[in-house]
Amino acid sequence: MIRHDLLKTLIPVISDQLVVCNIGAPSQELHALDDQPTNFYMLGTMGLASSIGFGLALAQNKPVISIDGDGSVLTNLATLSTIGNNPQDNYILLIVDNGSYGSTGDQPTYAGGKTSLAAVASACGCENVVEVSDEETPEALKAALASKKMTVIVSKCDSGNVQVPVIKTNPITIRDRFMDAVQS
Amino acid sequence: MAKDIDRRIIGDFVDNGVDFVTSVPCKQLAGVIEVLDQTPAIKHVPSNKEDEGMGLCAGAYLGGGRPAIFMQNTALGVVVNTLATLIQFYQIPLPMLISYRGEVGEPVACQVEMALHTKAILNQLHIPTYHFHRPEDVEELPGILNHAQMCSKPVAILTDATFWRTAT
Numbered sequence: 379m380i381r382h383d384l385l386k387t388l389i390p391v392i393s394d395q396l397v398v399c400n401i402g403a404p405s406q407e408l409h410a411l412d413d414q415p416t417n418f419y420m421l422g423t424m425g426l427a428s429s430i431g432f433g434l435a436l437a438q439n440k441p442v443i444s445i446d447g448d449g450s451v452l453t454n455l456a457t458l459s460t461i462g463n464n465p466q467d468n469y470i471l472l473i474v475d476n477g478s479y480g481s482t483g484d485q486p487t488y489a490g491g492k493t494s495l496a497a498v499a500s501a502c503g504c505e506n507v508v509e510v511s512d513e514e515t516p517e518a519l520k521a522a523l524a525s526k527k528m529t530v531i532v533s534k535c536d537s538g539n540v541q542v543p544v545i546k547t548n549p550i551t552i553r554d555r556f557m558d559a560v561q562s
Numbered sequence: 563m564a565k566d567i568d569r570r571i572i573g574d575f576v577d578n579g580v581d582f583v584t585s586v587p588c589k590q591l592a593g594v595i596e597v598l599d600q601t602p603a604i605k606h607v608p609s610n611k612e613d614e615g616m617g618l619c620a621g622a623y624l625g626g627g628r629p630a631i632f633m634q635n636t637a638l639g640v641v642v643n644t645l646a647t648l649i650q651f652y653q654i655p656l657p658m659l660i661s662y663r664g665e666v667g668e669p670v671a672c673q674v675e676m677a678l679h680t681k682a683i684l685n686q687l688h689i690p691t692y693h694f695h696r697p698e699d700v701e702e703l704p705g706i707l708n709h710a711q712m713c714s715k716p717v718a719i720l721t722d723a724t725f726w727r728t729a730t
Contacts (some may be wrong), residue, residue, distance in 0.1 A: 398621070418624065422647025426617035429609075432647075433621020436607060437582060459616070464607055519649035538626070553652045557624055 379512035380538035381474050382407045385445075387512075391519050396560060398431035398444045402481030403539045404474065404519055408445070410542035415555040419545050425454035432461050435469035438560060441523060442468060448475040448489035455498065458530075461502025465528045471499075472519060473530070478537040490537075499530045509534065567729035568593035570700060571659070573726045575630060578707035580657070582622040584608065584615035584667040585632040587604030588661035590726045594632065612637035613644040616656070622649045628711075630657040635664070635720065638683045645687055649716045656716040657707055662693070684718050691718045697729035 379387075381404060389412045398418045399405045405419040418434075420427055428451060431444030451458070451473055461471065475491020489495050496509040506527050510518045512535035522529035545552075572592050575583070582605050585595055598606045609615035612633045619629035638660075649656050663670070663675025686692045690713070692706050693699075703719065710717040 420648075422646050422651060423613075423617070426613065426620070426644065426648065429614045429617025430621040433582075433618035433623075433627075434625045435621070436618070437604065437622040437625025437627035454611075454614055454617075457614045460609055460618070461615065462605065542719070549652045553624070553654075557626070560625055 380536045380540070381476055381480060382411070382460055382518055382540040384474060384512045384515060384533065384535050387516050388519060391516055391523070392443055395523070396434065396440055396442045398427050398434065398442065400427040400446050400450050403445060404445055404480075406542045407540065409545050415559040418556045419547070419552055421545060421549055421552075425450045428454060428461065429457045431471070432457070432469055434560070435466040436464070439468055439486060440560065441470065443470045443472055443519070445472050445474060447480065448473060448477060448495060449479040449487040450541050451495055451516050452487060452489060458499050458502035461528075461530075462499070462505075465505065467526050467528050469528045470519070470522045471530045472515075473532045473534050474535060476535050476537045480537065484539070487529065496530070496532045499532070504528070504530045506530065508532070512536070527530070564593040564596045565730060566699065567697065567726075568597045571647040571703060572597040572601055572604070574707060575657075575704045576601060578603060578704065578711075579628045580630045580707070582607070582619070582627045583632060584618045584629070586610070586612050586615060586634065586636040586637060589633050590661040590663070590721065590723065591634075591659070594659070596630075603694065612641045615640060616644045616649055619656055620648050620652065622652050630659065632659045634661045635680045636673070638680060639676060642683065642687065645689070645716055650687070653714040654716075655710045655714045657710045657717050658716055660718055660720050662720040662722040665722040665724070667727060680720065689716050689718050691720065694719060694721045694725045697725065699725065700729070
């Protein structure tokens with residue numbers, strides 16, 4: 379299952395949740411599948427979806443799901459230690475681990491090689507870390523939401539993208555409607 | 563050991579409504595960070611690198627919080643993309659209390675190298691920039707913090723060695 383198909387299976391679980399979505403193909407695919415005010419699309423700044431979502435979880439009580447990628451997490455690996463040392467039970471980090479830099483031409487990442495992001499997250503102090511297959515991911519995400527415990531999910535899936543349009547929504551519109559959804 | 567200037571600065575952040583601060587430490591900021599950790603009105607979550615910290619701040623803002631970041635000027639070499647594509651693109655107000663290393667009084671020659679680029683980078687990014695050199699310059703801080711919120715921009719408060727050495 380490639381990322382787009384994985385996201386499609388997740389829509390019933392995440393559609394009404396606060397989601398901070400990674401730059402590039404992940405945000406574009408989520409936007410094409412199910413554009414919601416509760417989605418914060420990153421239009422720039424590779425690597426910060428985990429940190430933005432975590433800051434949001436620190437600032438308010440609603441559940442927050444960061445959808446990040448293996449390549450992006452590798453660029454901001456140290457944030458796993460910030461997350462591990464300041465656990466917020468309203469925070470779920472879902473790492474879509476397809477072993478490649480999907481938005482730039484599917485070049486391989488080290489997470490597709492010897493590096494285990496689940497092991498890194500555990501070593502950084504994250505207490506509830508699960509590595510699951512693509513098919514298992516919706517249930518794992520439901521379980522994480524129900525547990526009300528901070529959870530890191532590493533979802534192993536296949537490399538590949540589908541052709542979807544770039545997001546043309548004004549960033550202030552994305553920001554304002556998301557902030558309204560947070561407060562509602 | 564924290565000084566009155568450190569308590570005054572943190573007091574100004576509290577009075578402005580700042581409720582979330584992330585920091586990457588600098589020797590010159592040790593006093594304000596010490597006071598920060600004694601200030602219940604502000605949640606302090608240290609970050610490992612300043613671009614990560616700005617991500618935390620952006621999230622806190624989206625959650626209805628009022629964030630700020632404490633960092634060293636050398637970090638401007640790290641955060642240019644984050645300032646442009648996150649903080650400025652989404653118009654997030656962000657006071658940056660910056661230790662301005664490499665100015666007169668600096669003992670480490672290498673720090674001068676990034677001091678030379680500090681104001682140039684901030685100017686290039688069109689970031690409102692204020693330079694605290696004399697202790698009385700701190701009187702501007704409440705106005706600067708208001709200004710950041712008013713215009714929804716990152717603002718830089720550069721605090722140099724002379725400021726920290728002469729302030730009591």
